[in-house]
Amino acid sequence: xxxxxxxxxxxxxxxxxxxxxxxxxxxxxxxxxxxxxxxxxxxxxxxxxxxxxxxxxxxxxxxxxxxxxxxxxxxxxxxxxxxxxxxxxxxxxxxxxxxxxxxxxxxxxxxxxxxxxxxxxxxxxxxxxxxxxxxxxxxx
Amino acid sequence: xxxxxxxxxxxxxxxxxxxxxxxxxxxxxxxxxxxxxxxxxxxxxxxxxxxxxxxxxxxxxxxxxxxxxxxxxxxxxxxxxxxxxxxxxxxxxxxxxxxxxxxxxxxxxxxxxxxxxxxxxxxxxxxxxxxxxxxxxxxxxxxxxxxxxxxxxxxxxxxxxxxxxxxxxxxxxxxxxxxxxxxxxxxxxxxxxxxxxxxxxxxxxxxxxxxxxxxxxxxxxxxxxxxxxxxxxxxxxxxxxxxxxxxxxxxxxxxxxxxxxxxxxxxxxxxxxxxxxxxxxxxxxxxxxxxxxxxxxx
Amino acid sequence: xxxxxxxxxxxxxxxxxxxxxxxxxxxxxxxxxxxxxxxxxxxxxxxxxxxxxxxxxxxxxxxxxxxxxxxxxxxxxxxxxxxxxxxxxxxxxxxxxxxxxxxxxxxxxxxxxxxxxxxxxxxxxxxxxxxxxxxxxxxxxxxxxxxxxxxxxxxxxxxxxxxxxxxxxxxxxxxxxxxxxxxxxxxxxxxxxxxxxxxxxxxxxxxxxxxxxxxxxxxxxxxxxxxxxxx
Numbered sequence: 229x230x231x232x233x234x235x236x237x238x239x240x241x242x243x244x245x246x247x248x249x250x251x252x253x254x255x256x257x258x259x260x261x262x263x264x265x266x267x268x269x270x271x272x273x274x275x276x277x278x279x280x281x282x283x284x285x286x287x288x289x290x291x292x293x294x295x296x297x298x299x300x301x302x303x304x305x306x307x308x309x310x311x312x313x314x315x316x317x318x319x320x321x322x323x324x325x326x327x328x329x330x331x332x333x334x335x336x337x338x339x340x341x342x343x344x345x346x347x348x349x350x351x352x353x354x355x356x357x358x359x360x361x362x363x364x365x366x367x368x
Numbered sequence: 369x370x371x372x373x374x375x376x377x378x379x380x381x382x383x384x385x386x387x388x389x390x391x392x393x394x395x396x397x398x399x400x401x402x403x404x405x406x407x408x409x410x411x412x413x414x415x416x417x418x419x420x421x422x423x424x425x426x427x428x429x430x431x432x433x434x435x436x437x438x439x440x441x442x443x444x445x446x447x448x449x450x451x452x453x454x455x456x457x458x459x460x461x462x463x464x465x466x467x468x469x470x471x472x473x474x475x476x477x478x479x480x481x482x483x484x485x486x487x488x489x490x491x492x493x494x495x496x497x498x499x500x501x502x503x504x505x506x507x508x509x510x511x512x513x514x515x516x517x518x519x520x521x522x523x524x525x526x527x528x529x530x531x532x533x534x535x536x537x538x539x540x541x542x543x544x545x546x547x548x549x550x551x552x553x554x555x556x557x558x559x560x561x562x563x564x565x566x567x568x569x570x571x572x573x574x575x576x577x578x579x580x581x582x583x584x585x586x587x588x589x590x591x592x593x594x595x596x597x598x599x600x601x602x603x604x605x606x607x608x609x610x611x612x613x614x615x616x617x618x619x620x621x622x623x624x625x626x627x628x629x630x631x632x633x634x635x636x637x638x639x640x641x642x643x644x645x646x647x648x649x650x651x652x653x654x655x656x657x658x659x660x661x662x663x664x665x666x
Numbered sequence: 667x668x669x670x671x672x673x674x675x676x677x678x679x680x681x682x683x684x685x686x687x688x689x690x691x692x693x694x695x696x697x698x699x700x701x702x703x704x705x706x707x708x709x710x711x712x713x714x715x716x717x718x719x720x721x722x723x724x725x726x727x728x729x730x731x732x733x734x735x736x737x738x739x740x741x742x743x744x745x746x747x748x749x750x751x752x753x754x755x756x757x758x759x760x761x762x763x764x765x766x767x768x769x770x771x772x773x774x775x776x777x778x779x780x781x782x783x784x785x786x787x788x789x790x791x792x793x794x795x796x797x798x799x800x801x802x803x804x805x806x807x808x809x810x811x812x813x814x815x816x817x818x819x820x821x822x823x824x825x826x827x828x829x830x831x832x833x834x835x836x837x838x839x840x841x842x843x844x845x846x847x848x849x850x851x852x853x854x855x856x857x858x859x860x861x862x863x864x865x866x867x868x869x870x871x872x873x874x875x876x877x878x879x880x881x882x883x884x885x886x887x888x889x890x891x892x893x894x895x896x897x
Contacts, residue, residue, distance in 0.1 A: 235582040236562065263544040270536060271562040272399055273544045275582070420743050421896045439669060442746035453740035453897070455680055462679045463741070469672040470745040509744075 240265055240279030245288065248299055249307050259289050259297040369396040371517060371549050372417060377426035379412055379573075386412040387423070388573040394517075397547040399539075401564035401581070403557055403649050409573040410553040411450065414519045418447040430517065443472060446515035448506040450522040454494045460505050461490050464512075473514035478542070482508045485534055499526030507535055511542060517549045532556075536563055557646035567645070571653045581645065588648050589625055592618045593638035601638060608655040620651055673747060673755020674762070676738065683733055684763050688723040692770070695719030696790055703788035714787045716794070720771060720808075724815050727764075731819025734759070735827065735888075740897045749892045757885060760816045761809075768809035772801050799870045807870050810877040817884035824888040828895045 244260070247253040260268070265276040280297060283289040288307065290300040327337050341347075372394035379387040387409050394400060402410050415421035416428055419435040419442065428435070435441045454463055460483075468474040483490065486504040489497070494505065506523045524532050540563060543550065554560050567584050569577035577584065588608070591598050595617040602619050609620035620643060625633075633640055643651075678684055699717035706715060734756050742752045775791035783789050796804045826834045852861055865873070 235586060237582060266540055266544055267537070269562070270540065272540070272565050272581075273547075274398070274565045275562070278582075415896070418743075418746065419748075422894060437748045437750055439748050439751060442748060443669070445746050447744060447746070449744065449897075452744055455737045455741055457680060457682065457737075466676045466679060466741070467745055469675060470669065470747060515746075 236271060236275045237278035237282060240269065240271070240276055241282045243269075244279070244283060245307055248288065248304050249311065251304075253299050255299050255301045255303055257299050259299055261296060370394070371396050371431055373427075373429045373432075374413070374417070375427045375429075377413070377416065377423050377428055379409075379416065379421070380424040385573045387416075389426070390570070390573070390575055392568060392575055392578055394549060394551065396516075396549055398549055398566060399543060399564050400549070400551045400566050400568055401557070401560055402551055402553040402568050402570065404553075404570040404576075405653060406555075408570045408653075410570055411521055412573075413570065414447060414521055414551070414553070418442070418445055418519065420447065443470065444516040445519070446471060446510055446513040446517070447519040448510040448521065448523045450525060452502075452506050454505070456493075456495050458494050459490065459492070460488055460494060460497075463494060463505060464509065467509045467513060471513040471515055473516075475512050475514055478514075479508055479512035482511060482538065485538065486531060500528065500531060501526075503527050504531070511538060514542075514546055514548065517551070520550070520552045522553055522555065532559065536560070539563065557649055558644055561645040567649075569649055569652060571656050574656075576652055576656055577649075584648065585642070585645060586624060588620055588622050588643040588651070590618055590620045590641040590643055591633065591638055592616065592641055593636070597636045597638055601633065601636065609651040620647075669747065670751045670755045670758070673742065673751055674759045676742065676745075676747075677734060677756055677759040678762075680737070683730055683737075684759060685766075688726055688730070688763065688767060689770075691723040691726050692720070692767070695722035696774075699788065699790050700784065703784070703786055707786040707788070712787065714783060714789060717788065717790045718793075720790055720793075723767065724812060727812055727815040728819035730763075731760070731816040731821075732823040733819075734816075735820055735823040739827070739895075743897045749895070753889050753892055756820070760813060760820075764809045764812035764816065767812055768805045771808045772805035775804060776801055796870055803870050803874070807874045807877070810874050810881065813881045814877045814884070817881045817888065821884040821888040821891075824891045824895065828891045 244253070244265075253259065259280075262273050262277045262280055265271075265280070266273040269276070280289060284291060284297075287300055288303045289297050292298055323337065324334070327334075332340075370393045374390055374392050377387055377390045378385065390409070390413065402413070404410050412421060416423050417430060417435065419437065422436070430441050430445065433441050435445070464476075464479055464483075468476060468479075482504075486501075486508065488501055488504050488508070492501075494502070497505070503524050503526045507520070507527075510518050510520050510523060524535055527535065536559070539550070552560060552564065561581065564581055567577060567579060567581050568575065579587075590609075591601055593616065595612065595615050598617040598619050602621050606622040607619055608622055611618045618641075625640065630640070695717075696719060699719045703715050703717070738756075739752060747755075771791050775797065778784060778789055778792040779797075783792075792804075796807060822834060822838075825837060852858055868875075
């Protein structure tokens with residue numbers, strides 16, 4: 229779960245964001261407290277706090293005085309938008325690079341994607357398919 | 369707020385320097401990892417801070433005062449040694465009762481929870497306890513003392529992996545409820561890497577590193593790939609470890625990698641692997657040892 | 667102050683060392699003496715019999731003094747007790763146990779005197795010479811003797827801890843040489859008579875005074891050595 233690559237607090241923040249994105253933490257839900265996160269991931273509370281603060285600064289979490297930390301309204305939408313922007317660089321580019329190394333053309337890629345997503349051969353109306361379907365088809 | 373201030377502390381034993389011009393400070397409510405090899409000076413430093421040993425020169429101030437014979441300061445500190453000696457015939461309960469007499473924040477209920485957690489046999493004399501059980505006594509005293517500054521000097525020798533995890537979990541949970549300064553010395557760096565906020569590495573009596581854990585983690589990277597390309601990339605950087613397998617080289621360098629660096633690496637088809645805290649500390653100390661062997665005037 | 671008293675409690679946590687064993691030794695020495703006197707008495711002995719058994723627990727107090735340091739000092743350091751608190755608390759504990767022993771000694775002696783030696787003329791506690799200045803002085807003497815013996819053990823252990831076996835042995839040898847030298851001088855000048863006169867003349871109180879000085883010296887030496895002792 230925790231890897232060596234990026235700072236711990238960043239990973240903590242991302243895991244909270246993941247929960248928001250996949251819907252387990254809804255807008256206005258109470259977010260896990262610093263201590264809960266620290267205990268769950270077995271890390272120092274200060275590190276967990278750093279991650280939480282990062283999310284507060286980003287506007288994803290909001291602190292309600294006397295009550296606790298909550299998911300900000302519109303957080304999920306904001307995260308989805310952010311992730312879609314980097315989706316191309318983060319997921320598609322490596323895909324293209326690896327495909328090129330294996331000698332697969334972009335058309336080959338499209339065919340592979342369609343096969344896996346179980347989408348029938350092109351009917352030229354990209355606007356009709358709901359934006360979320362291709363994402364669901366991709367293996368995470 | 370600084371609770372421990374060490375300035376130019378030196379400890380000389382005949383012709384060896386156990387501590388060599390050590391300057392470091394420790395803040396309130398933080399968990400520190402004091403890392404280093406055997407004989408690096410960790411225990412010596414902690415002993416001097418608790419007035420159980422004395423420096424040859426330099427100063428060590430705890431809560432702004434000299435800890436020597438200072439009950440006001442000492443009552444707020446707890447130091448559990450790696451090989452703590454207990455009154456021979458005492459039972460663990462005696463040891464805990466004595467601890468409760470001297471630590472103002474002692475929590476007996478917490479101690480009892482820990483006794484149950486570690487399955488400590490209370491009717492067995494301390495001198496007859498196993499190594500692990502003996503460590504458990506020390507750990508329980510350290511945790512239940514709730515001292516404002518608590519030192520743990522490799523207290524979990526003899527504890528198996530399950531018991532160690534128990535210690536880390538209890539430590540974190542209690543620290544969350546009752547923040548204090550905890551200084552943990554350990555060999556098992558990767559095990560404690562997630563607990564500690566700051567890392568202090570001591571080697572040959574000198575401080576090699578004193579920084580936030582996250583900063584330390586991002587401080588080094590291992591570049592892997594074709595030897596020529598790797599060598600080209602690492603010119604001008606501080607290399608702390610190098611391995612070769614055929615034409616593939618794996619070189620660990622210090623220093624942050626910028627976005628440009630990462631682009632260059634990708635372009636040269638080189639891989640970047642993260643360096644775990646343990647690897648980093650090991651490489652750093654090896655590097656320092658090599659430097660010392662070459663007569664490096666550090 | 668309360669921390670110092672807690673050191674007393676810490677030392678007494680090991681009740682065996684400080685209380686039970688000395689009492690056991692005293693008790694057994696007493697029992698043995700009584701048995702021997704019983705045998706002698708029934709064999710027709712009518713003179714007063716004096717037993718020296720009361721000094722038996724004293725030798726053990728050397729061990730108590732040693733253990734008070736070796737067993738408890740390292741742990742006291744872990745509990746962040748200062749060396750001063752440890753020293754004062756330990757000496758207080760010694761005084762407490764010495765006082766208890768001395769009290770037993772005095773009470774036992776008073777009973778002996780009242781019963782004419784347990785009815786058989788056997789004197790374990792009320793040794794003539796010791797009681798010449800009365801029970802109080804005898805008790806004080808016994809108290810001081812116990813303290814001196816304890817301090818001897820404590821002092822030796824502290825020197826050992828601070829400077830090691832070699833230096834301790836060297837010091838003991840040096841002291842022995844000084845004593846031997848004194849004996850030699852006294853013998854050479856044929857002054858044993860005068861020396862004996864002084865000793866006997868000063869009586870119990872004088873001897874108690876000497877013991878007090880000895881205790882102060884030994885305890886003081888231990889305190890000084892403890893100042894920079896490390897665990």
